[in-house]
Amino acid sequence: MAWDLQLTDLPDLARGSALLGAGGGGDPYLGESLAADALKSGAGSVRFLDPDELGEDSLVVTTAMLGAPTVLVEKLPNGTEAALALRALEQRLGRPVTATMPAECGGMNSMVPLLAAAQLALPVVDADGMGRAFPELSMTTFGACGLPGSPMAMADEHGSVAVVETGSDNRRLESLARALAVSMGASASIAIYPMSGRDVRRTAVPRTVSTAVRLGRAVREAQERHSDPFSALQEALPHTVYRHGRVVFSGKVVDVERRTADGFARGRAVVAPDRAVADRTATDSTAADNASADGAEAMCELVFQNENLVARVGGRTVAVVPDLVTVLHADSGEPITTEGLSFGQRVRVFVISAPDRLCTPEALATFGPRAFGVDEDYRPAAPLP
Amino acid sequence: MAWDLQLTDLPDLARGSALLGAGGGGDPYLGESLAADALKSGAGSVRFLDPDELGEDSLVVTTAMLGAPTVLVEKLPNGTEAALALRALEQRLGRPVTATMPAECGGMNSMVPLLAAAQLALPVVDADGMGRAFPELSMTTFGACGLPGSPMAMADEHGSVAVVETGSDNRRLESLARALAVSMGASASIAIYPMSGRDVRRTAVPRTVSTAVRLGRAVREAQERHSDPFSALQEALPHTVYRHGRVVFSGKVVDVERRTADGFARGRAVVAPDRAVADRTATDSTAADNASADGAEAMCELVFQNENLVARVGGRTVAVVPDLVTVLHADSGEPITTEGLSFGQRVRVFVISAPDRLCTPEALATFGPRAFGVDEDYRPAAPLP
Incomplete structure (x- = not known):
C-alpha cells in the first residue's frame, strides 16, 4: 500500500534508519535537517510506494550520497545534488523515472531519496538495496542478483555532473565513482542502479523505510513512557x-x-x-x-x-x-x-x-x-x- | 583548402608532431602504428579541413588521450577509445559532430583524432588547441579564450565511458578528468571542447597538422640528402x-x-x-x-x-x-x-x-x-x- 511520509515522521525515520545503518549511513541529524527543508519547500510530504505496487516496466533509480561519513559531517551538501544526478541519468536513459529508492538504510542515505523526490515531485519506493548500510556501492542485493549499477550519474554541490557507464562491471563502476567522489571533494550524490519494477521486487530488501519509521517510533514511545x-x-x-x-x-x-x-x-x-x-x-x-x-x-x-x-x-x-x-x-x-x-x-x-x-x-x-x-x-x- | 592525409604521410606527421610536442605528447611510434591500423581499416586516408572552410555553426570536438606518457608506453590503447568518447559526447549534445580536431601537437595526440576520424568517417580540422603539447587539459588556447571544455566524454579500453560536465570551470573539469583517468588505469581517451567553426577560427592554433607533416618531411628529406x-x-x-x-x-x-x-x-x-x-x-x-x-x-x-x-x-x-x-x-x-x-x-x-x-x-x-x-x-x- 502507498503511504505518505509527513514532516512529523522525519525524526522517527532518522532514528530508525540510523539504527539500521549499523553505525554507518551518514549523519542522521544532517539527513533529517536536509529532508525537512526539502519537504517544507515541496508538498510537505512524500509518497511512498510498496514494491508490489510498481508496474513491471516502471523505471526506478536509486539515489544516495557517496563518501566517507567523517567527511560528510564537515562538508555540507546543498541538497540539490541527488535531483541533479537523477535528472542527468534520466536524460542519459532517454525516459522518465517512475520513482526513486534508497540504496541503503542510514541516517543520510535513507533521506537523500526524499530530497530528490520532494524536488522532482516523484514517489519513493519503500525498499532498498542493502537492508542496512555498507561501505561500497557494489555491495547491494541488486548487484548480488546480477543487476548492473551502470549507467550511474554523480553530481556535486558546484553543479558538476558526471555520467559513468561500465556495462555489467559493478566493481569497475565503484572504483570510477569513488575516484570521482574523492575528486569532487570526498562527497557527492549519485543516481544509480536503474531498474524495472519487476527487478525491484526480485532484488530489493522490501519495506525498509516503513520499518525504519516503525523502529524509530518504538524507541521514541518507550522514551516517552x-x-x-x-x-x-x-x-x-x-x-x-x-x-x-x-x-x-x-x-x-x-x-x-x-x-x-x-x-x-x-x-x-x-x-x-x-x-x-x-x-x-x-x-x-x-x-x-x-x-x-x-x-x-x-x-x-x-x-x-x-x-x-x-x-x-x-x-x-x-x-x-x-x-x-x-x-x-x-x-x-x-x-x-x-x-x-x-x-x-x-x-x-x-x-x-x-x-x-x-x-x-x-x-x-x-x-x-x-x-x-x-x-x-x-x-x-x-x-x- | 581541404587535403587528404595518406598512409604514406604518417611517418612525416609522426616525426613532425613529436617535434612540436616539445618532448611530450606521447609516443610517436605507438601513435603512428595505431593511426596506420586505423587508416588501413578505413578509407586509407583522412580528410583534413582548413579552419577557414568550417561552417559558422558546425560542431567540432577535440579528441585526445589523457595520461602520463610513461604509462601510455606500457599500457596499449585498443584504438577505439576516442571514437567511443566522441560518440558518447555526440549523444550528450544531441547533434552530430561535423569534425574532430587535435587538442595538442604530439606523437600520440596528433594521431588520436585520426583514429576517431577513420573509424567514424569524419574529417579532421587542421588546427589544435596548444600548437605544441602541454601537460594539462585546461592549458589550451580554447580555454585561454574563455571556451569551456565541458561537457567532456572519456572512454577506456574496457569500454567504460564517463561524461563529465562542469559548466565553465575548466580547472574542475581537469581535476575530475584526471581522477577518472587515473582510476581507468592512468590513461584514457577523451572528447572535449565542443565548439563551433566560428570558435575554431577565433581560438585554435591554425594549420598545425599540415605544419607537422611539412617539418617531418623537411627532416626526412635532409636525412635522405x-x-x-x-x-x-x-x-x-x-x-x-x-x-x-x-x-x-x-x-x-x-x-x-x-x-x-x-x-x-x-x-x-x-x-x-x-x-x-x-x-x-x-x-x-x-x-x-x-x-x-x-x-x-x-x-x-x-x-x-x-x-x-x-x-x-x-x-x-x-x-x-x-x-x-x-x-x-x-x-x-x-x-x-x-x-x-x-x-x-x-x-x-x-x-x-x-x-x-x-x-x-x-x-x-x-x-x-x-x-x-x-x-x-x-x-x-x-x-x-
Whole structure:
C-alpha cells in the first residue's frame, strides 16, 4: 500500500534508519535537517510506494550520497545534488523515472531519496538495496542478483555532473565513482542502479523505510513512557524482515581508534563492561547478558569500516556482517554512528539479524565477512533463548 | 583548402608532431602504428579541413588521450577509445559532430583524432588547441579564450565511458578528468571542447597538422640528402605560425631524473657540451653555438613536466614555456621525447618560437612559466642573429 511520509515522521525515520545503518549511513541529524527543508519547500510530504505496487516496466533509480561519513559531517551538501544526478541519468536513459529508492538504510542515505523526490515531485519506493548500510556501492542485493549499477550519474554541490557507464562491471563502476567522489571533494550524490519494477521486487530488501519509521517510533514511545527502548525494539523486530534483535553487551566505551583512508572511515572501538550498568541490567526484566565466555570482565571489541563489521566479546565473535551490529545509548536507546562513538559513552551493543536477501550465497560472496577482510564464516546471530 | 592525409604521410606527421610536442605528447611510434591500423581499416586516408572552410555553426570536438606518457608506453590503447568518447559526447549534445580536431601537437595526440576520424568517417580540422603539447587539459588556447571544455566524454579500453560536465570551470573539469583517468588505469581517451567553426577560427592554433607533416618531411628529406636536418627545420619554420627556430645547445646527455607523480612525468636532464660535437659544429655551415655566458664548459639543464618547460645554459634561461624546447638526435634530427631521453645520447637542443596565440596575456596566464612553477617571466626566445 502507498503511504505518505509527513514532516512529523522525519525524526522517527532518522532514528530508525540510523539504527539500521549499523553505525554507518551518514549523519542522521544532517539527513533529517536536509529532508525537512526539502519537504517544507515541496508538498510537505512524500509518497511512498510498496514494491508490489510498481508496474513491471516502471523505471526506478536509486539515489544516495557517496563518501566517507567523517567527511560528510564537515562538508555540507546543498541538497540539490541527488535531483541533479537523477535528472542527468534520466536524460542519459532517454525516459522518465517512475520513482526513486534508497540504496541503503542510514541516517543520510535513507533521506537523500526524499530530497530528490520532494524536488522532482516523484514517489519513493519503500525498499532498498542493502537492508542496512555498507561501505561500497557494489555491495547491494541488486548487484548480488546480477543487476548492473551502470549507467550511474554523480553530481556535486558546484553543479558538476558526471555520467559513468561500465556495462555489467559493478566493481569497475565503484572504483570510477569513488575516484570521482574523492575528486569532487570526498562527497557527492549519485543516481544509480536503474531498474524495472519487476527487478525491484526480485532484488530489493522490501519495506525498509516503513520499518525504519516503525523502529524509530518504538524507541521514541518507550522514551516517552520511560520504559525500556531495547525491549521495545525487540518486540517490534519480529513483525519486520529483520525477524529478531537483542542486546549482546552493555558497558562503557573505553577506546576508539579511527582513520579516514581511501574514502572510508576505518577503525575499532572497545567497550568495557560497566559495573553500574551490569548491576542495573541484572535487575532489569530485559537484562542483557554480557555474552562473554570468561565472565563479566570480558571486553567487547567493535571493528568498523564506515559500518560496524563485527562484535567480539572476550575475543569471541558474537555478531558479524551482514548481521547488523549497532551501538545505542544505554539510557535513551538512541543510535550512535561509528563517527559519533567517543570515550566514556555508556552504551549497549544491539544486534539485529540480517534479512534473508542478505544471506544468500551470492549476497554473502558480495558482502559477507571475507569481503571486508574479516577472516571467518558468517554465522547468523542467535536470537534470544 | 581541404587535403587528404595518406598512409604514406604518417611517418612525416609522426616525426613532425613529436617535434612540436616539445618532448611530450606521447609516443610517436605507438601513435603512428595505431593511426596506420586505423587508416588501413578505413578509407586509407583522412580528410583534413582548413579552419577557414568550417561552417559558422558546425560542431567540432577535440579528441585526445589523457595520461602520463610513461604509462601510455606500457599500457596499449585498443584504438577505439576516442571514437567511443566522441560518440558518447555526440549523444550528450544531441547533434552530430561535423569534425574532430587535435587538442595538442604530439606523437600520440596528433594521431588520436585520426583514429576517431577513420573509424567514424569524419574529417579532421587542421588546427589544435596548444600548437605544441602541454601537460594539462585546461592549458589550451580554447580555454585561454574563455571556451569551456565541458561537457567532456572519456572512454577506456574496457569500454567504460564517463561524461563529465562542469559548466565553465575548466580547472574542475581537469581535476575530475584526471581522477577518472587515473582510476581507468592512468590513461584514457577523451572528447572535449565542443565548439563551433566560428570558435575554431577565433581560438585554435591554425594549420598545425599540415605544419607537422611539412617539418617531418623537411627532416626526412635532409636525412635522405645527407644534409643538415637542423638547417632544413630552420628554413621551413618561417613559412609557418612558428616563425623561427634554432639550435641553442649541442652535447651529450649526462644525467636524467624522472618520476611519475599525480599522473605527470616530471624530471630534469643535463646535457654536457660534447667536444666531438663542438668540433664538428665549429666547421659546420649551420654551426650551433652552445649559448653559454661562460664558454664551452657550461651545461644545459632541461626541466620537464611531460613536456620540456625550460632550457638553461650555464644557469641562464635560453628558452622557457610556451616556446617549444625540443631535443633532437644530433645526427638524424629525430625528436626525442622526455621519456626517451637517456644517458649518453648525442643531442641538439632546438628551440622553436611559440605561435602568437600562445603569447597573449590570457594565454601566458594559463600556460606561461609560472603556471608550471617556473619563477620567471616569459621572454620570447631570440631568433638567429
